[in-house]
Amino acid sequence: MEIQKLLEEFEACEKAKFALENASGIIYYDGNTVAPKKSAAVRGEILGELSRMSYELTSSPEAVERLKALNEAKDSLDPLMRRRIELLTREFEEIACIPVDEYVEFVKLQTTAMDVWKEAKEKNDYALFEPYLKKMFATMKRFALLRRPDCDPYETLLDGFEKGLTVKTCDNFFACLKERLVPLAAKAAEKSRATDDSAITCAYPVELQREFSDFLMDTIGLDRDRCILGETEHPFTTDFTKYDVRITTHYYENMPAASMYSVIHEGGHALYELGIADELTETNVGGGVSMAIHESQSRFYENIIGRSKAFCELIFPWMKAKFAPRLDAETPESFWKMVTKVEPSLKRTEADEVTYCLHVMVRYELEKRLIAGDLDTKDLPAEWNRLYKEYLGIDVPSDSEGVLQDMHWAGADIGYFPSYAIGSAYGAQYLREMMKEFDVWECVRSGNIAKINAWFENKIWRFGKMKDPGELFESICGPLDPTVFTDYLEEKYC
Amino acid sequence: MEIQKLLEEFEACEKAKFALENASGIIYYDGNTVAPKKSAAVRGEILGELSRMSYELTSSPEAVERLKALNEAKDSLDPLMRRRIELLTREFEEIACIPVDEYVEFVKLQTTAMDVWKEAKEKNDYALFEPYLKKMFATMKRFALLRRPDCDPYETLLDGFEKGLTVKTCDNFFACLKERLVPLAAKAAEKSRATDDSAITCAYPVELQREFSDFLMDTIGLDRDRCILGETEHPFTTDFTKYDVRITTHYYENMPAASMYSVIHEGGHALYELGIADELTETNVGGGVSMAIHESQSRFYENIIGRSKAFCELIFPWMKAKFAPRLDAETPESFWKMVTKVEPSLKRTEADEVTYCLHVMVRYELEKRLIAGDLDTKDLPAEWNRLYKEYLGIDVPSDSEGVLQDMHWAGADIGYFPSYAIGSAYGAQYLREMMKEFDVWECVRSGNIAKINAWFENKIWRFGKMKDPGELFESICGPLDPTVFTDYLEEKYC
DSSP states (O other): OOHHHHHHHHHHHHHHHHHHHHHHHHHHHHHHHTSOGGGHHHHHHHHHHHHHHHHHHHHSHHHHHHHHHHHHTGGGSOHHHHHHHHHHHHHHHHHHTSOHHHHHHHHHHHHHHHHHHHHHHHHTOHHHHHHHHHHHHHHHHHHHHHHOTTSOHHHHHHHHHSTTOOHHHHHHHHHHHHHHHHHHHHHHHHHTTTOOOGGGSSOOOHHHHHHHHHHHHHHTTOOTTTEEEEEOSSOOEEEEETTEEEEEEOOOTTOHHHHHHHHHHHHHHHHHHHTSOGGGTTSTTSSOSOHHHHHHHHHIIIIIITTSHHHHHHHHHHHHHHTTTTTTTOOHHHHHHHHTOOOOOSOGGGOOTTTHHHHHHHHHHHHHHHHHTSSOGGGHHHHHHHHIIIIIOOOOOOTTTTTTSOSTTTTTOTTOHHHHHHHHHHHHHHHHHHHHHSOHHHHHHTTOHHHHHHHHHHHTGGGTTSSOHHHHHHHHHOSOOHHHHHHHHHHHHO | OOHHHHHHHHHHHHHHHHHHHHHHHHHHHHHHHTSOGGGHHHHHHHHHHHHHHHHHHHHSHHHHHHHHHHHHTGGGSOHHHHHHHHHHHHHHHHHHTSOHHHHHHHHHHHHHHHHHHHHHHHHTOHHHHHHHHHHHHHHHHHHHHHHOTTSOHHHHHHHHHSTTOOHHHHHHHHHHHHHHHHHHHHHHHHHTTTOOOGGGSSOOOHHHHHHHHHHHHHHTTOOTTTEEEEEOSSOOEEEEETTEEEEEEOOOTTOHHHHHHHHHHHHHHHHHHHTSOGGGTTSTTSSOSOHHHHHHHHHIIIIIITTSHHHHHHHHHHHHHHTTTTTTTOOHHHHHHHHTOOOOOSOGGGOOTTTHHHHHHHHHHHHHHHHHTSSOGGGHHHHHHHHIIIIIOOOOOOSTTTTTSOSTTTTTOTTOHHHHHHHHHHHHHHHHHHHHHSOHHHHHHTTOHHHHHHHHHHHTGGGTTSSOHHHHHHHHHOSOOHHHHHHHHHHHHO
C-alpha cells in the first residue's frame, strides 16, 4: 500500500482516538464537578466502553499492520509525523500486552475507586476504600509485569510517567534530599516558629476567594478564553487541547492560601498545555511530555514564583484592599513570611516548600513496598502514620487527613508521586538558567510574568512531546543535580 | 447464525452506541455551561467524530445484516427486545439514506451554528447568523427529501419529532386554536390589564433566585441525586439516563418568574426522564417517546400546576419569607393574578399561558414557508416582525428579542415548535382524566405533588418509548381534542 494512503488512515485513526479520549476527559471532569451523585455507576460503564473503542482503534490487526509499515517507512517522513508514529507505537506496545477485557475492567475500577475514595474520605472510613485500593495495586502490578516481565514492576510504573526514570535514580535522589532536607527543615521550622500567620488563618469568605482566583489567573497570564476554573475536593488539571484546559481548586474558608497556591500550581500545569505549538495540537504529540516536566512547571509557578518575596510584593496591594480589614496590619514582607512558614503538617497539598518532599518520600516508600508485596493495603494506614511520625514528627489523627488525602492511588496514578519531588528539583535548575538571562525577581515584582512565560514557552511548552523528558531537561539545564535545589532552599529558608 | 449470538452482538452494539451518544450529550451540556469560549471549534470536530462512529455502528454491512436477521426472528423475542429492534430499525432507515460525509458535516454545522447563534443574539446581529440558518434549513430539507422523497419535507420533519403528525393535523389544530384563542386572549388581556405586577418586576438577587430554584425542584419532587441544575442563555433539559438528567435555567434579576417557570418547565421534562422504568434504562427504549409528549409534561407542570391558584398558595409562604420585604403587601391570590397576567409580549419562553400558542403559530408558519421555499432566510426578520404585529399586536424592537430568541433552529430542531402547542393541549386532557380520579387542586394545595407524579409515572413515564406517542396518549385520554384545552383556558382566564 502506498505511503500516502497509510498516512491518511493513520490520521483518521488518530482523529477518532483523539475524539474518544477527549470525550472521556470531559466526562471525567464533568463527573468530578457537576454530575449528579447517582450517575457514577453508568459513568463507569460509559468510560469503559469509550476506552474499549479507543483500544480497538490501535490494536486491530489492520492498525497493527499499518503501524508496522509506517515504522519501516519512517525515514521518509517529516519529524512531526515521525514522532506521532513513534509515540503511538510506544503506546501500542504498552497496551498491546494487556488483554482488552482486563483493560476495560481496569477503566471501570478506576471510576468506581474514585467514587468510593471520595465517600471514604468524607466518612473517614479507610475500610470502605481498602478493597478497591488493593485491587488497584494488584491491577497495576499485573499490568507492569505484562508490559516488562523481567523488570521491577515499580520501575515500569515510574517509567510510565517519566520515560527512563529508574528506582535507582529515585533512591539516590531521595537519599540526597533526605540528607540535606532533614537538618534544613529543622532549622527552617525553628526559624519560622515565631511567625504569626493568624492573619491568613481566619475567615476569608469563599466568594472573595473566588475573586482572588480570578485575579491570580490573570496575574500569571492564563488565557481565560481557553482555560476555566472548577471546584473539586482535590485540585487537578485536565487538558483537552490548547483551546480547552480546565483547572480546579478547593476553597477552605479559613485557609485562603490553600486555594491560592492550588490555583497557581494548577495554573502552571495549564500554562504548559496552553503553550503547546499550534501544529501539534490535536495530534498525540500535543500535550505535556511527562509528569516530572509537568510538575516542574506547576511547582515552579507555585513555589519559586508564588512563594517569592517579589510575588508577595506584586499581589499584596490587591489582597490588602479586597480582603480588608484582614491584612491591614500586614506588609508584603510579613505576608511572605506567613506563606513561607516551615512547619511539618498533615497534608501534602498544603505543605510548605521545604517539608513537601518529605510527604512525597512517605508515598514513594509506601507505594514501592505495596507493589513489591512487602506491605499489605490492610496495614497501610498504620505504616502511613508511622512514617509521618518518623519523617515529619507528627501524629496523624484520622485517615481522612492521612492515607485518604490524595486521589492519586484511586485514580491509578501509582509511580506518579516521585515526579512532584523531581519536578521541584528541576525548578531550581530552571531558575539558575533563567537568572543568567534576566533578573527574574525584577520581572515578578513588576508583574511582567509574561517574560517568564515566554522563556518557558520557547524552551519547553511549544515542544509538546517532540522530545523525551530527559533530553528536553538536559538541553536546557544539563544533568539533574538535586544539590541545586537544596542550595536554593537553604538560601531562601535559612 | 443462531439468535442468541445475534442478540449478544446487538446488545454490544447498542451499548457502544449508548456510550457515544451519552458522551456527545455530556460534551454538549459542558459546552453550553462551563467550557472555555475558544473550545467551540474543536468541540464541533469531536462531536462530528463521535457521531460518525455512532453512525458506522448501525450502518456497517454486518450491522444491517444483523438487524435484518433479527427482524425476521422478532416474533420469538420478548416485547422489550422486539421494541429495541423496531426502534433501531426505524432509526437506521431514517439515517441510512443520508451519506455519512453529509451527516458528519451536519453535526459540525449544528455545533457551529449554535455558537454563532449565541454570538449573534448577544450582538443583535442577525446577518452574522443568517448564512448558518440558511444552510441549516437547506440541510434539513435535503435530509427530509432523502428520507421520504415523495412527501412534503416539512411533514417529514414534523414526523421526526412526533411519529405520525401531519401538516393537515397541524393546520386544523392551529386553525381551531386561532379561532378560539384570538377572542379569548383579547378578553383575558383586557381583564388582567389592571393587574399590578410591580412586586415581581423589581430586583430579586440572583443568589436568592438560586435558592428559589432549589426549593421549586424539591417541591415538584425532583430527585437531586439524579438531577442537577445549570445556567445557560436559554433553558433546556438533557437526559443521559434515569440516573443523570440535567436541566438549566437563566436568571434575570428583575424577572424572578422567568427562571421560576423555566425551572418548573424543564423540571417537568426531567420528571419524565427520571421516571422511566429501570429495565428500559441504557437501552434505546429508555427515554421520552416524543416531543409533544415531552412538552405535555413540561407544560403541564409549568402551567396547569405551576400557574394554578393552589400552587401559588403552596409556595407563597416560602416566597414571602425569603424574598421579604418584596411580597409583604401581597397574597397568594394577588401573586396568582400576577403570574397569570395575560399580555402580548416578545418572548415565547416568558409568554403567558394564553398567548403562548400565538408565539408557536408564528414559528410554525415561518418554518413551514422556509422549508417550502416560499420564504428566504434573508427576509425572515421582516416576516417575523410582521407576524408578531399581526397575531400579537406588538412591535419587535430588535432581532435579539425577535427572530434570534430561540436556539431551536440553530440546533436543527425544525418542526419541533408545534409540539409545544400540541403538548399544551394534551395537558388539559390529562387534567380532565386526573380529575375523574382525585382532586388535583387539593393535592397541589397540600404539597402532595407526589400523587400527580405517581399518576404520570404509572400512565406515561415508566413506558419510555415502548408505545408510539399517539397510541400512548389515546390510551389515557382518547383522541386529541383541542377544545378541551380552549375550554380549560376560558374557564381559567375569563
